[in-house]
Amino acid sequence: MCLGIPGEVVELLPDRPDLARVNVSGVRRAINIGLLENDPPEPGDWVLIHVGFALSKIDEEEAAAVLRYLEELGSAYTDEMDALSQSMIE
Structure with a gap:
């Protein structure tokens, strides 16, 4: 399963x-x-991420709703988070 995961931009x-x-x-x-x-994001903005790419900007409320939904998915979300934590873009 491929997921889009919300993330908050910390810095450019x-x-x-x-x-x-x-x-x-x-x-x-x-x-x-x-x-x-x-429409480039700024620190504090939320983006929807898939395979290391920001696909769109989303608001904080939508990000929270998506995160709640993903956590309910269980292992699919855990697998995606494991893959993200091991990825590196340099």
Whole structure:
């Protein structure tokens, strides 16, 4: 199962304008924000992430609802979080 997971943008990486550091349920990873070039996220914004790419900006309320739903999925969410915690974009 492929999931889109909400994450909060913590910082934009100054030396890589296509990357942002995002906090996803306590896991911080660099993700690619290049697909959002027409409406780039800022620190504090929430984005929906799939395979290391921010697909869209979402509001905090929607992010919380999606996280609750994903937690209810159980193992699919856990597997996705494990994969995220092991991924690295440099």
